[in-house]
Every structure is written in structure tokens, then in C-alpha cells.
Amino acid sequence: PVNYATNYKRKTVFVGFDEFIKLEDAFTEFTISPPLEETPLPRTKGKGIVVDLHYADLDSFTYTLDFGESIVDNNESNPLLDFQFVVSILPHIDSFSISGRIIDAFTHQPDEEGMFVHLYSNLSDTMPLTTKPSYLARTNSEGNYRINHVAPGTYSIFVLKDANANMIFDMPSEIIGFANEWVHLYPDSFPVEPDSVNSILMNGEMEQTDTSSIEDSENLMADTDSVATDSIEFMTYGYYIDLFSFTEAAPYQQYLVEYDRVNPEKLQFIFNDTNSNPPGIRLLDTIVEEDNWYLLEANARLDTLVYWIPDSSLLMRDSITVELTYPETDTTGNLITTVDTLLLTAKIEKETTGSRGKSDGKERKGFKLPFGSKEEVTDTLPPPPPRVSFKNNINSSAHDLYRPVIFTPAVPVFTFDQSKINLVRMEDTLEFPAAFTLKTDSAKFRQLRLDVDFEPNTQYILNLYEGAFTDIYGRTIDSIAFKFTTQKDDHYGIVSMKLSNITSPVILQLLDPNEKVLKQKQLFGDGMVEFDFLNPGTYLLKLIFDDNANGIWDTGDYERKLQPERVSYYPSELDVRSNWTLEYDWVVE
The missing domain is CATH 2.60.40 (Immunoglobulin-like)
Structure with a gap:
């Protein structure tokens, strides 16, 4: 048939082209809306494509065959992007459409692999859980979707990342989304008279675009014998809605x-x-x-x-x-x-070598005790390490002014002796005692924290003497000295943000370009927030609308009809420079 053919009753659709073509990844790229009991798989035949419609309802619908990016030319594999072929069983083309964009509720990023947007004419809440949709479309890599040629009616909208390819939300880990309100698609819902233009309702405003001529991709022209190129006049009514996708919280299980x-x-x-x-x-x-x-x-x-x-x-x-x-x-x-x-x-260490690394044919089993006992547990007891081993976070060339010195022993410390720890500040060759406080970190069991009011761009020497730390097995450390210099005070930048129109609890997060949370603060109303001691670089600001004031972002729940907590990003990146304060006003919408 020609594209947009009406009164079409055959069980096969042939789409012809003026050159040989190939199909790539048609299983995932091709969709048909309304969906059939079994989705047909397109196949090439000569200079064209054949699609079987054996399961089509010959009484009711306009069918949209969406090939996505599956059609490519035979020589250079140039794709025919977003090509759709439409046939109607009816004497007319159904004229409604729904379009928009789907993005992740927490990151505001689209799913590059694509998701499905479903329409249901049966408005029962259980339909996405049990039944294939009435209409569907796949999002592109930018998250945009468009469901064309929908019959008049009232529909619910559901979003699904279909993990098992059955068009049903039946796996708790599947990504979903939904609209809170039904969409009413009737001619009298749109404030225009039918004519030869498309009308797209975008965020409550009508946008008109001339579509009196339907054209194909420049990369691949359709054969005039099988695809209409003459002007086709029909009226389409469109509704635009953006939705957020999310994964529901897993049912609580404990084991x-x-x-x-x-x-x-x-x-x-x-x-x-x-x-x-x-x-x-x-x-x-x-x-x-x-x-x-x-x-x-x-x-x-x-x-x-x-x-x-x-x-x-x-x-x-x-x-x-x-x-x-x-x-x-x-x-x-x-x-x-x-x-x-x-x-x-206990894990058993095995040894199969004798002296000089040669095997003596005997296997020795045993494990190391953390102290110097000579009592054998099994055949052989290797001598334990005599000292406490530990890690630290000291940056020898530019230790951050706001960062305490952290020691993390391999095993818990039983006691520490502050008299055997000495910190001095260097001025030329002179040493001046520097005050510090040593304490355990209540949030991290094995960490010891050395709090110091560091001076900028200054050299320090930290001496730990034998007996400074003693672990639970009575082991101590060898004397050791750490030399390091602190960061310059003009190295850092500051972000000062004034937030207004805050009507509910929010969490303001400072993120790096990979969206790692660096700092965050909770607010319950308008106010000023300052993030200081920031290294030069690019940062993002993210606002979580913490409706239940629990200090974290909460996902959505379809059964309870709860949308995910709203998230907003500051519209531009923050370019933090050394010795500079960035001041912003953010009027939250």
C-alpha cells in the first residue's frame, strides 16, 4: 500500500524503496502500535520490507509501523531515522498523538537504550501489571517519544523499561513511570478547527506546524510506486507530557x-x-x-x-x-x-616449599596470631608481625586546611598516648609547637582523628613515637615522622547560594561533574547556604524536595500512586576559581 493508506484489509504490508536496503537490530528497533498478540519481525524482500499482520484486528485501528533506526542502505549502512509507515483498517486515519520526554527522576538523564511509553484505554490501575497496552512507542536516546495515530478516547499513561520483553510490569526491578492524570483525546479538547496542519499542545499552549507534505529521509528516498509522496491532508491533535522514570524500592527483605x-x-x-x-x-x-x-x-x-x-x-x-x-x-x-x-x-595458610624456595614435599598448615606467642596451634606457627600497621590521609605537598589527619590501624586501638605525639610548625629552620586534639572517630570504629587549626602554606612535622598507639593485642608502633605542607589559603573558592521560594523541606547538594555528593545541607525555608574550601573546578548544585523530611531522596510507588520526590538542578554549572566567591540567587520553582 501507499503510506497512510485507508481501508486496508490485507494481512501483509510491503514497503518498497528505490534501492536495496538492510535491516539491523529490527527485533529491538521495530514496534507496531497498537501492539499485536505477537509482534511481527520485519524482513527484507527485494528492494523492500515485508511485515506480516496476521494478528491484526481488521475492524478497529490505524496501525503505525515504527522502524526506529533499523533500516539502513545496503552499501554504506546509512540509517533511515525514525521512519514510520501507517496503514488504517478504517476509512480514515486516527488523528491524535501524545509526545514528550522521559528522564530519570533522580538524575534527570534519559535512558539511552530507550524505554516504552504505554497508553491504556482501560483505565484500571492494574492494566500495566496484567495486560499489553492499547498503544505504545519507544523513546529515543534523548528520551523523546511520540505515539501517533491514536483513536479518540481517554487514556492512562505508563512508562516501562521492559526487562523481559512482554509489555507488562511484572518485575520489581523494572524501571517505570506514570502520569497522575488521565489524558482526554477528543476533538473538542483542542481549541482549533480541523484543517491541513498538525496541532501540538505543548505545556498547555498550542503550537502549529505545517505537515501538509510528508517527506522521507534524505539518506533513503522511498519508491514512489509504493509510498505516497503527494500532499496528504489530515488533521492531527497532539498532547505533550513529560514524565519521570524510577525504580520502586525493593520489598523489604532481611537475611x-x-x-x-x-x-x-x-x-x-x-x-x-x-x-x-x-x-x-x-x-x-x-x-x-x-x-x-x-x-x-x-x-x-x-x-x-x-x-x-x-x-x-x-x-x-x-x-x-x-x-x-x-x-x-x-x-x-x-x-x-x-x-x-x-x-x-579460621583461614588456613598453606606452605609447600622448603628451604631456598624448593618443595620438600610436605604441606604445613597453620595461621598467624597477632601477638608473639610461641605456642603452636597446628604443625607450624609463623612469627607474627611485631608492630601496629596503619594508614593515614596526609598529603605531603598540599594537605587541605580543613581536613584533619586520620590514622586507620589495621586492628582496633586499645589505648593512645598523646604525650608520645608531637606536632611542630616550621618557620625556616625553627620549630614551634602546634596544638592538636587526638580523639577516636565515633562514626568509624578504628579511626583516630588528629584535629589541628592549620595555618596556610606552612610546613609541619608530625612525630609519632613508640607507644603512641597500642592495639588490642598489646602491639605498638615504631617511631615515625611525617613532613607535610598545608595548602595555600587563596587556593580555595567559595559558593554562596541564596535560596528563595522554599515552601517545604529541601536538601541542597554540591556535586562534582560525575554527580558524586561532596557536601550537602538541609533547609526548611528560604535562606543562605555557603560551601567553602572548594578546590578550583566545575561543580553542580542539586535540590531534593524532601517532602517527608527524612533527609534522603525517596523513590516513587505505582501501587500507592506516589511520584518520586522532586529534584531540581541549578540551571548552570558552577566554575569555581581560586580566591573567588561565587554568589547566586536561586528562586526555586
């Missing part, structure tokens, strides 16, 4: 993922999700004071817990049995208390 005795010194338990409290743990098959046999190191979510073992009698056991009590989700989704008996065996 123990992994447990291990990483080495003789510690037991580790990993859960799949946040715990409100640490699990209960009790030793079995051994007599040890219940309250003193471990030190607990846990992250803020309480989903990763490390139990350090300072007791030497437990260290020398190659296996430990514990009773672990923790919440777990059962098969019905309810949270129950689970009590597990777990056997944790």
Missing part, C-alpha cells in the same frame, strides 16, 4: 548473606539490608566471659559487622561456634527472629 572468620582475629557477618540493632551473638562450646570476648565494629547501616577477638584463648582455636540471633524475612514476607548455630573456621 544473612555471608559469614566468615576472615582471620583468627575477627568474625564477619554481612546482611543484605539495614538492621535496626546488631544481632545477638553468643559463644558455644567454650567458657569465656560473655561480655568481654569481642569488640564490635559496624557500619552505619548495621549490615556489615566485624567482631574482633582480643581473647588469646579464642584466637588459638582453629574454629569457633556461635549462636547468632537476628531478624529475617520468611516466605510470607513477615519479619521473624531466627536463631542460627554457625561454625566459623
Whole structure:
């Protein structure tokens, strides 16, 4: 048939071209709207394409065959972009369309692989969960979509990243989106009279574009014998709506993922999700004071817990049995208390070489204790390292003025002696004592924090003497000195942001170009926010409308008809320069 043919009753559509063509990735690129019971797969035949419509309803619809970018010429593979071929079973072409853009609710970026936008004439909320849509279209790499040739009616709109290609939202991990309101597509909904122009309603305003002549891509011209090139006059009414996509929060489940005795010194338990409290743990098959046999190191979510073992009698056991009590989700989704008996065996080091690295044919098994005991646990006990090992965050050439010095020992510190730590400020060759405070970091179990009011562009020497740190096994450090220079004070820039029209709680985030959160502040009304000590570079500002004031961004929920919390970006990047304050006014819309 010709493009836009009416009264078409055949079961096959042939689209001809003036040269040989190929189809690439047609399985993913091609769509037909309204969708059929089974989606046909286009195939080439001579200088054209054949599409079977065996499952088409011969009484009702205008069918839009959207080839996406699947059609390319045979020689150079130049694509015919966004080519659509339309045939109508009816004596007319259905004339309504819906278009817009889909972007991620949190990042405001489109899905480059494309998503589907569904229309449903049955307005039941369960339709996306059980039934194929009435009409559909795929978004392009920019997130734009357009569903053409829709029959008059009222429709609901649903967005789906269809992971299993069945056009149904039936996997919790699938990306979705939805419109809160139905769309009413009737001629009297649009304030114009039918004529030979397209009318597109964009954000409540009518935009008119001349479409009296339908043209094909410059790269690939359609054959005049099979595709109409004469003027085709018809009226199309269009509705424009942007939507946000998101992934729903996974149903809450709690279970123990992994447990291990990483080495003789510690037991580790990993859960799949946040715990409100640490699990209960009790030793079995051994007599040890219940309250003193471990030190607990846990992250803020309480989903990763490390139990350090300072007791030497437990260290020398190659296996430990514990009773672990923790919440777990059962098969019905309810949270129950689970009590597990777990056997944790220390990792065994194997040695198969004798003197001078040659094998003596014997396998030696054993593990290293963290202290200098000579008692053998198995056949051979290698001598342990005698000193505390630790990491630090010192930048020797330009240590940030606002950044404390952080020490992270390999195992927990039992005591620290500030009298064996000395910090001096250098002026030429003269040394001047510098005040500091040493304390443990309450948020990070093994970290020691040295707070200093640093002077800019100044050399410091930090001396740690033997006995400055002593770990839970009685080991200390070797004396060591760190020489470093602080950053210049005019190296940093400042961003000062005045926010107005804030009517609900918000979270203002300062991001790097990769959208890593560097700093954030919560506001409950209009105010001034200042981000200081910023290295020169490019930054972004992001505003989260924290409607429930819980301090985090919350995703949407289709069943409860909750949209994701709104996110807004400052319209331009922030170019921070040294020794410069950037001042902005942000009137939030």
C-alpha cells in the first residue's frame, strides 16, 4: 500500500524503496502500535520490507509501523531515522498523538537504550501489571517519544523499561513511570478547527506546524510506486507530557548473606539490608566471659559487622561456634527472629616449599596470631608481625586546611598516648609547637582523628613515637615522622547560594561533574547556604524536595500512586576559581 493508506484489509504490508536496503537490530528497533498478540519481525524482500499482520484486528485501528533506526542502505549502512509507515483498517486515519520526554527522576538523564511509553484505554490501575497496552512507542536516546495515530478516547499513561520483553510490569526491578492524570483525546479538547496542519499542545499552549507534505529521509528516498509522496491532508491533535522514570524500592527483605572468620582475629557477618540493632551473638562450646570476648565494629547501616577477638584463648582455636540471633524475612514476607548455630573456621595458610624456595614435599598448615606467642596451634606457627600497621590521609605537598589527619590501624586501638605525639610548625629552620586534639572517630570504629587549626602554606612535622598507639593485642608502633605542607589559603573558592521560594523541606547538594555528593545541607525555608574550601573546578548544585523530611531522596510507588520526590538542578554549572566567591540567587520553582 501507499503510506497512510485507508481501508486496508490485507494481512501483509510491503514497503518498497528505490534501492536495496538492510535491516539491523529490527527485533529491538521495530514496534507496531497498537501492539499485536505477537509482534511481527520485519524482513527484507527485494528492494523492500515485508511485515506480516496476521494478528491484526481488521475492524478497529490505524496501525503505525515504527522502524526506529533499523533500516539502513545496503552499501554504506546509512540509517533511515525514525521512519514510520501507517496503514488504517478504517476509512480514515486516527488523528491524535501524545509526545514528550522521559528522564530519570533522580538524575534527570534519559535512558539511552530507550524505554516504552504505554497508553491504556482501560483505565484500571492494574492494566500495566496484567495486560499489553492499547498503544505504545519507544523513546529515543534523548528520551523523546511520540505515539501517533491514536483513536479518540481517554487514556492512562505508563512508562516501562521492559526487562523481559512482554509489555507488562511484572518485575520489581523494572524501571517505570506514570502520569497522575488521565489524558482526554477528543476533538473538542483542542481549541482549533480541523484543517491541513498538525496541532501540538505543548505545556498547555498550542503550537502549529505545517505537515501538509510528508517527506522521507534524505539518506533513503522511498519508491514512489509504493509510498505516497503527494500532499496528504489530515488533521492531527497532539498532547505533550513529560514524565519521570524510577525504580520502586525493593520489598523489604532481611537475611544473612555471608559469614566468615576472615582471620583468627575477627568474625564477619554481612546482611543484605539495614538492621535496626546488631544481632545477638553468643559463644558455644567454650567458657569465656560473655561480655568481654569481642569488640564490635559496624557500619552505619548495621549490615556489615566485624567482631574482633582480643581473647588469646579464642584466637588459638582453629574454629569457633556461635549462636547468632537476628531478624529475617520468611516466605510470607513477615519479619521473624531466627536463631542460627554457625561454625566459623579460621583461614588456613598453606606452605609447600622448603628451604631456598624448593618443595620438600610436605604441606604445613597453620595461621598467624597477632601477638608473639610461641605456642603452636597446628604443625607450624609463623612469627607474627611485631608492630601496629596503619594508614593515614596526609598529603605531603598540599594537605587541605580543613581536613584533619586520620590514622586507620589495621586492628582496633586499645589505648593512645598523646604525650608520645608531637606536632611542630616550621618557620625556616625553627620549630614551634602546634596544638592538636587526638580523639577516636565515633562514626568509624578504628579511626583516630588528629584535629589541628592549620595555618596556610606552612610546613609541619608530625612525630609519632613508640607507644603512641597500642592495639588490642598489646602491639605498638615504631617511631615515625611525617613532613607535610598545608595548602595555600587563596587556593580555595567559595559558593554562596541564596535560596528563595522554599515552601517545604529541601536538601541542597554540591556535586562534582560525575554527580558524586561532596557536601550537602538541609533547609526548611528560604535562606543562605555557603560551601567553602572548594578546590578550583566545575561543580553542580542539586535540590531534593524532601517532602517527608527524612533527609534522603525517596523513590516513587505505582501501587500507592506516589511520584518520586522532586529534584531540581541549578540551571548552570558552577566554575569555581581560586580566591573567588561565587554568589547566586536561586528562586526555586
